[in-house]
Amino acid sequence: MSTPETSASRAGGALSGVRVVDLTRVWAGPLGTRTLGDFGAEVIKVSDPRLPADRLGGLYAKLNRNKSSIGLRLDTEVGRRIFLELVAVSDIVVENFRPRVMRNLDLGWDAIREANPSIVMCAMPGFGAEGPYADFPAFGSTGEAMSGVSSLIGYEPGKSLQSGMSYADPVSALNLVGVVMTYLRRSRLTGRGQYIDLALADSPVLMIGEHLVASSATAQTPTLQGNKRPDYAPHGAYRAKGDDKWVAISVTNDDEWQALCSVIGDDRLLDARFSKLSGRKDNEEQLDAVVSEWTGRREPVDVMTQLQAAGVPAGRVATNQDLLADPHLAARDYFVDLDEPEIGLKRYDGQSIIGNYLDKFRWRAAPILGQDSRRVLVNLLGYSDGECEVLGSDGTTVFND
């Protein structure tokens, strides 16, 4: 552990000195461990030495910056031994295989804990390590369906859609960070390790808690009706000028309604039917027609700026490209430019927790498979150059330094 410092900011980031063994693949796991890396933890990705990452498209780059990489066969006796040696000098292990994978490798919690009693291990299975669905596979999209979230997305009753987010993935990524940090802190204070079973399909359930509470007590379920809401009107995405351009407007009280009326300046809105929420809900179609007529002649950004200036909640419906060019995010220095091997300099999303993360000029692009194998084996685990040569030639690891 590092010596105490007196400043609120630590040069290497809040988590410098923390070591994470990262076995996660695909999406939710890597996004979660990315946050730990952004905050200065040493995140060591352990990957099969025979399977170099697919870097094209930039998704691997997005999810794996600020991490190191060691290639290691976990299914050989010597590879497994090296893995447990790495666990012994680390603080956190994260994996997102199906439950039987770690069991079959004899790398379940008992083996991990034996190697390091104070380690925090987080497994991220689809449905959980135990239970009737334990062995079933799950993706972010199927976890979303299971959780009830998809049942609340749609234009009309009885016809549900999925979100475009594979929602179980991002929510699980956020949960990963919170839960491992909580138990890591206790581990540092007490020396006690912890096993955590964080199921992909559980995470989105917590995001609709109020609807589940209400459903359990009174059998109330929200009616599927697009973007319409019982307490707000006008409320929705309105067509703006241009091809597939939209702007969201969300009037939550009568003051905002008055402000909207004065910005639009259309006498039809002054109709007494519209002056109160109940009337606006009863005549929502006519109301939306007038609002759409106004937005349809304007750029989404102009509608948004004009309405926000008058105190009306509004936002343009941004695409990924709009988001990348967003002036607010740019003013907050949110983005980061990383020079990626094979794909060059690109702009990526930055860190969303404005705290003591690693200075951005020190951020590193995602690693090449095995670029840190030698450093980990020699500096961290005490292997000799001769031993490394054997481990490289028998395929236990791969060196790309």
Next chain:
Amino acid sequence: MDNPTEQNERKVEDLPLHGIKAVEAAQGVAGPFCGRLLAAFGADVVKVERQPLGDWSRHIGPFLAGDNHAESSALYLYNNTGKKSVLIDWETDAGRDDLVSLVSKADILVEDWDLSYRKTSGLAVDRFAAENPGLIDLCVTPFGLTGPYSGWKSTPIVQMALGGYLSITGEPTEEPLMLPGRQPDYLAGLNAHNAVEIALFQRDMTGVGQLIEVSMIETLANLHQITLEMDGAVRKRNGHRQSALSTRPFPPGLATLPADDGYVTFGGGSPAIWEQLCLMIGSEDFFANSDIDDTTGFAKLLDDMEGLLKTWMKGRTKREIFLEASRDWMLPVAPVQELDEVLADPQYNDRGLFQEIDHPVAGKAVYPTLPFVAPGTTQTLGRAPLLGEHTEEILGR
């Protein structure tokens, strides 16, 4: 001063945040959801509410008791489990002194004040740190304290529009669709909790607290499945089908389709899954004749595959399809569960995901607890507090 009886019941000393004190002045969902997690992890969370209405989420439906809405909003009850409620009007001088005094003994303050509110209410950014240098001040707001949108108004649909989520959900030719409830608030709440845990960890080493900012818009921007740059392409909404994640070819096969009694979501994205799906529905020939590398033929391939799947799904329930696909074919397939089905789901219940909580006004209801299992640590949630229920206990008056 551990009470032995309490120890036996809840094993509070096992909870990771045992001994940590948090004050929550934030309202609604984002800050309170963070506070809910802190309480579930064992922190002592005091929620500060202003008379006469309290947290605004007390007045948002659905309500569990018809005659007393302020104590029976499902939104409030769910997001404030395990906390204490104390009435302090921090917009008055005396109230502000009470708040400062309370926060001076706390480890964490969770608040949602933007810069203009801080100015008008005498809550300067360094107001609390002066009294308590170890304080972690977590400020969670829609847009953050600085930048051109920082004074703007936000609601869930506005936030999802700006954050790029609306544009990728819904039918391609129809109005873009929002996600249910208050997703930007919940996501920011999770991120706020992450920020607090990271800051607590750092404070153990440095002894010094800090102000940390979490905004909804940055939280949302961080969670896209694609690189925002996406080789210059725009990701579009695609109805019941998953939109492409990149400009590169991918094997199709990811959609939500109708069964006899509801919908089923099929996960896809690899040739192996595509092949396995075809085997399951007895259409091996279709797979053998599919050219999954030919991007120009994707649309037709998807239409044909969906046709075959829909025919196969006829006469089957969503649960039968889920079990057959998952258990017999190891395919990522799941039913679109309605809320009552979620509450009754055997896997969720086997994991103890839900807990029944009784409340003196709202009565009994089932609450989601925490989204993970951590063996050996108890995670019993307490109920949400009545407005000002603990004022006397905490302020001594």
